[in-house]
Amino acid sequence: MVPISTLHYLIVAAALFVLGVVGVLTRRNLVVILMSIELILNAVNLNLVAFSRMWGNLHGQVFSIFITADAAAEAAAGLGILIAFFRNKETVNVDEIDLLKW
Amino acid sequence: MTLSDENAANIVAGTTQDHVSGNDSPKTYLDSNELIINMGPQHPATHGVLRVILKLDGERVLGTECVIGYLHRGVEKIAENRTYAMFNPYVDRMDYVAAVSNGLGYCEAVEKLLNVEAPARAKYIRVILAELNRIASHQLWLGTHALDIGAMTPLFYTFRDREEILKIFEKYCGARLTTHAFRIGGCLYETYAGFEKEVKNFVKFVTPKIDEYEALLTGNRIWMERTKNVGVISGPDCIALGVTGPVLRASGVQWDVRKAQPYAAYSEFEFEIPVGTTGDTYDRYLVRMSEMRQSLRIIEQAVNGLPEGPIMAKVPKVIKPPVGEIYHSIESPKGELGYFIVSDGTTQPYRLRVRPPSFVNLQALDVMVRGLLVADVVAVIGTIDIVLGEVDR
């Protein structure tokens, strides 16, 4: 069996990334879109950690920790928007977010 | 199910009592969906078969609607087809936790209608048993109330001590719960040998036990947090809703039928009416605790002064009260228990209406729990101290 190299991880990460992109582009439910964004961020994290392993230093891992913090912040703010939105429109459907102001 | 959820929602939405002050519906946290929850009739904390429809915003109560009648047996209607003496045992089945008080109220009401007075000794025995029953009722209330709030242990302590009271009842009249201890015109049974001693022993036994309950709860931080400022009701609100008993007294209104309109032999004893200040759950707890102590005082005085003499007044074999109507009320452990009897001169009452304290006090639930949390509903139901047998009759 081929030993696992960085490329393997990159392909997995690319697959996760693309799945996340598909989720963001095609789904209508805001919650799922937020979750797809988490997928994208995770794919990036995986890349960074794989690169960290490749170069033998920890900078990639540090970056992935920053991204994790960023993802947590994004989730908190995103879900806050979601709740505010749901309160006004009684829906979590992005197609119906078509007003700049209400 | 008698009501669909939609119906329930409508009912809940329209239950603002106009005569009750300060009853604005509270602001909601989030505009999340309102939740309609059926608490009961099968629920561990509704003390039987009470069904409370709660309209919730998250956990905050926006409104309540009590659905009662699951235990309705038509006691008042039954009375119209029974002779006065035959109906006597039925009243025990209303507030089965305080059967003696029910019987006392009924017998005195009929006596008033007949214009008969029970002999002094009978009155004293009645007082002793009624006060013992008040303690038993409060003990049961304390145990279940504490259990509702999450303290498991007091329940077992109170049941252990309540057992001693039930033993005295059993020895006196053969029954523990639905005693049917009194008859119209006095008592059927003379006290058994050693009755005075046993009652005195009980007083000695239970005084430290009440301290024990208090040691577990009164100073307990969690208990105080759970009960202080929970289910607050003001004195005027209580009066407007007709709430009586410890609930009324905890709101600062000094009203006790035993003092206000003395019946039986209560005018001969010294006791105080414990009164609360804030009208919250904690005050009601304290009021009931000191009521138990006052009851012990009364019992002690009554046993020491138990007069000799007959226990039954002269009552005709067939009870046929004169035409007329009478209202007589006593202070049952739950509050003012009244009997309104209309006699048409026959052996059966034309109409008998019971004013059950639990039923009236239950009305205050909505006022008390608006804006509180689900957990408080349980605490407040416990603190009103209802017995569904009496609510539904």
Place this chain on the structure above:
Amino acid sequence: MNSAINATNATMAPVATPYFFYGLATLAIVSAFLVITRRNVVHSALALIVTLLSVAGLYLMLYAPFVAGVQIIVYAGGVMVLFLFVIMLVNIDRSYKEKRFSGLWPIGLAAASALFTLFLFAFIKGRALFPDRMMLLPESSNTQQIAGLLYGDAGKMGQYTFAFEIASLLLLVAILAAVVMTKKRA
């Protein structure tokens, strides 16, 4: 559990066997697929948790135990609970009956597959950029070294200390944003 054990003793022998990699990678991708296709949002969230945990497993295989731990604590334990909480808070019975995908889904799918092709193209063309070597990272002092980069060593400021502080500010802003937005306007 097994992968954890294996990763721990990786300093002794590289037991990060391909089987584990393929297993975890398949799990991650399959559940990621489920995330974006399930109609029920709770199912999506559960699938996402599986993805996150298998990615954490991959981190362990990459000698990054601290990142894996952070992944489990922050993502699986924190963010996902938040997601589930919100899903339950906003009652979304209505979305069952609605279409799952927006009307533009073919375009989205095409764009995404183009992106994936681009990735693969880049990987194959730029093969030289990604050497096959895998450095052995000191696993047993991973946390300490990350701490050195973040906080600095022996009185010296770390390389990322400032960025780290900024990140905390970001989190603070996010908290405030969440509170402001979810609070009801009076």
Place this chain on the structure above:
Amino acid sequence: MPDFVTSYLGSTLTPGEAGNQFWALVYVFVIFAGVSLAVMSMNWLERKALAHFQIRLGPMRTGPHGLLQPIADAIKLLLKEDIIPAGADRFVFWVAPLIGLLAAFTVYTVIPFGPSQAVSDMNIGILFMLGVSSLGVLGVVVAGWASNSNYPLIGALRSSAQMVSYEVAMGLAVVSAILMTSLNETGTGTLSMIGIVRAQQEQGVWFIFKFFPLGLIAFIVFAIAMVAETNRAPFDMAEAESELTAGYHTEYSGLRWSLFMLAEYAAMISVSSIAVTLWLGGWMRPFSRLLRGSAWDLIFSLFPAVTFMGLAAVAFVGVVRMPRRSDFKVQKIGLAVFGWLLGFIALMLLIIAIAGRSNGAAIPSTVNQSIGYIYWFLLKVAVFMYLFIWYRATWPRYRFDQLMRVGWKVLLPISLTVLVATAIVGILLS
């Protein structure tokens, strides 16, 4: 015997460190069986202890003094009808108890029962423990949601909010203990569970007494937060029976319900293990500095045997006090057998303790030492288990908003202050 079996026997490493997958598996199975057994006996002990708090006897009929009650319960739960509510999400309903159970049991991988008595010593041990145990909340949330019923949903929302909030205070308390591990020459601390105990060993003080009262306060914060984290009284909002009937597992029955119970008790044991490891010196015996020397070692090594002897004596007293009636014969014999079993274990431990003292003895002294480590660790955990029962018997239940207030406005500031104070004191003293 195969090499991979014998090679590990004299090792002072955990199977994980030694890379020995066979022994790792053995440890996993031993721990799984041990935790299951502990949960069953906890079931019995809780009912008995609670009963005696409440002037009752507790289970008395199933076996002598109800000793077989857990087994009877288990059989009952296994045979009960498995009900899935009509509107429930079947898959999620099925998977929810497994999530909780898996999270509760996975944590045991890193719990150090002794310096080498752990499945693995991960570099991120405590982080792993906190992370994985926090996954348990997912099971709770999802169970409440999948039941498609209002009470479980409220229970699930309550407990998710509660567990997430208390994790913060808990984590900060843990960090202040980890900070104490860095007070050595190199200035670097550790997250490894074994490393934390080693640090206490090197510094010669349990962290509960370190920087008095800072360690103690952090410990108390943790001890409160862990009760909330495991959803036990007085913080048992999620399953508050008087309000929400049974909270998130209202709709569960039979085997699935018992999995929730198993997870709850396993989680109780695991959080107690964290507390013991972080603040109470893990496997170390008390006064390991103060009372040293071979004489003290001998005395302390006799403790396990003495404990079992005491238990055996209690059993025999029970035998003597049984009514002298023929229908109690089976119970009497059963209890006597149980007593003899305990006595036999005590004898074995005694033999090991005495015979294992010299290095050349038939039983290697490492066995004796290992028994000591495991004994002290489990004894400390048992104290916490008793506390859990005691709390339940004594206190009423907090209300949800009060619970959140305690978590955010009391415990969190305290633990933050302790953390900062620990850091300052640590810098000043080093």
